[in-house]
Amino acid sequence: MDGWTRALRLLPEAYRIKLEQADGSAVEEIRLRSHRQPTLLICGKEQAFSDRLCREEDLQLVLEKASGASLHAVADMLKEGYLSVNGVRIGVCGTLLPSDTGGGFRRVSSLCMRIPRECRGIARGILPALRENSRGGTLLLSPPGGGKTTLLRECVRCLSDGGVRISVADERRELLGSDGGEGFDLGCHTDLLLGCGKAEGSIRLLRSMNPQLIAMDEVSSPRDLEAVRQIAGCGVGILATAHASDPAEMQRRPLYRELLSSGIFSLAVCIQGQGSERRYTLQRLET
Amino acid sequence: MKLSGALLILLGSLLTGRQYALSRRRELRSLTALCAALERMERELSARALPLPELIALLARETAAPATAFFTLLYERLSSLGERSFRALWQDAAQLALSMLSSRERDAFCELGAALGRYPLEQQTAAIRRCRDRLTARRDALAHSLKDDLRLGWGLSASLGFLLWILLI
Numbered sequence A: 001m002d003g004w005t006r007a008l009r010l011l012p013e014a015y016r017i018k019l020e021q022a023d024g025s026a027v028e029e030i031r032l033r034s035h036r037q038p039t040l041l042i043c044g045k046e047q048a049f050s051d052r053l054c055r056e057e058d059l060q061l062v063l064e065k066a067s068g069a070s071l072h073a074v075a076d077m078l079k080e081g082y083l084s085v086n087g088v089r090i091g092v093c094g095t096l097l098p099s100d101t102g103g104g105f106r107r108v109s110s111l112c113m114r115i116p117r118e119c120r121g122i123a124r125g126i127l128p129a130l131r132e133n134s135r136g137g138t139l140l141l142s143p144p145g146g147g148k149t150t151l152l153r154e155c156v157r158c159l160s161d162g163g164v165r166i167s168v169a170d171e172r173r174e175l176l177g178s179d180g181g182e183g184f185d186l187g188c189h190t191d192l193l194l195g196c197g198k199a200e201g202s203i204r205l206l207r208s209m210n211p212q213l214i215a216m217d218e219v220s221s222p223r224d225l226e227a228v229r230q231i232a233g234c235g236v237g238i239l240a241t242a243h244a245s246d247p248a249e250m251q252r253r254p255l256y257r258e259l260l261s262s263g264i265f266s267l268a269v270c271i272q273g274q275g276s277e278r279r280y281t282l283q284r285l286e287t
Numbered sequence B: 001m002k003l004s005g006a007l008l009i010l011l012g013s014l015l016t017g018r019q020y021a022l023s024r025r026r027e028l029r030s031l032t033a034l035c036a037a038l039e040r041m042e043r044e045l046s047a048r049a050l051p052l053p054e055l056i057a058l059l060a061r062e063t064a065a066p067a068t069a070f071f072t073l074l075y076e077r078l079s080s081l082g083e084r085s086f087r088a089l090w091q092d093a094a095q096l097a098l099s100m101l102s103s104r105e106r107d108a109f110c111e112l113g114a115a116l117g118r119y120p121l122e123q124q125t126a127a128i129r130r131c132r133d134r135l136t137a138r139r140d141a142l143a144h145s146l147k148d149d150l151r152l153g154w155g156l157s158a159s160l161g162f163l164l165w166i167l168l169i
Helices: A003-009 A013-020 A056-067 A071-079 A124-132 A148-161 A198-208 A222-233 A254-261 B002-048 B052-062 B067-080 B086-097 B103-115 B121-168
Strands: A027-033 A039-042 A045-048 A082-085 A088-096 A105-114 A137-142 A166-170 A190-194 A213-216 A237-243 A265-274 A277-284
Touching: A003 A013, A003 A088, A027 A056, A056 A071, A056 A082, A056 A088, A056 A105, A071 A082, A124 A148, A124 A265, A124 A277, A137 A148, A148 A166, A148 A190, A148 A213, A148 A237, A148 A265, A166 A198, A190 A198, A198 A213, A198 A222, A213 A222, A222 A237, A222 A254, B002 B052, B002 B067, B002 B121, B052 B067, B067 B086, B086 B103, B103 B121
Parallel strands: A137 A237, A137 A265, A166 A190, A166 A213, A213 A237
Antiparallel strands: A027 A039, A027 A105, A039 A045, A082 A088, A088 A105, A265 A277
């Protein structure tokens, strides 16, 4: 089952019926906002797909379906503002409960369902450079929604099938695109750890799985940075994604400046463009 | 003819008494089973924070009737989650599987469906405890008065039967 079908299954019936006949191949996100028309994000632009305004109950039903009516079981994810089910990441927005009650939502006003995709062949142009640098550090860069995870998934699959032993801590289960069952193909030499944070998970994989390369989706916190340092210190390669258009933009953010100055990453792949029109530019990084 | 009619009336009255006794005992057994199921539910949620589908499947397997019937029915209906709220599914299952409860206790049990899965764990377990306390109070009162109630029920139905018999003969 592809990501589009999985996302449709989470929608209220009125919207699901509307979209079942539609071609979802170009849809990047489904967005539901309370008292607004639901929209699809296609090539960076939102288009309404139903005249029926979204109700708060619709949003609650989506969350109930996605969490199996068990928000307490996904409280850790909700604290981060999202919920991941079968690889479909649902960003949640609304009025938060006081933090001491577990970080849940008093009212939910918007949901953003990101459709996971497998795009075979997109990494062909950058693979030689990645292989050459597989013992070093490579960053995949783009602004949010730019296709970092999709590119990372394809890079992992290609490198792994090429014989590189890769370990991945898939915190949001977006790379595998499932909750542990059959998901996207991540290659025949990939070991996958689900159910824990990427920083702790990567260190655990480093100790237990003897990887040649560790892939991390979104290096975004000091903990992630510390994990990257430990991994690099053990002579294991790192393939990671980060939110930035290019290395110059990274330099403007303290955490990423520190990351770049560590000298761990020597190659960056900048993702540009939208929809199916993506370009990948290689850039050597200097400390 | 008169005699056999009177005997039938007497028999009917005694059967009514028996039915009353059975329904009281069934209610007591149901309340006991539900209280045990709610206690298990609270324990599993507090200790393991199990997702509700997993918890409901567990309770469907490991509780006594009629709790097992309720949780089995609810588990089957979880497939329509997303179309209908968990609260509505819980209420439907309670109406169907717990008809032996009095409406007050059933309403208290139905209310619990609104709290489960939607709030932080502490609030959920508190709601379970509240519901269990109400069912336990009813169960204890029922157990306490069961013998007297049964005696009264049998006595009344038998007296009614004899009265009709006397009137007819």
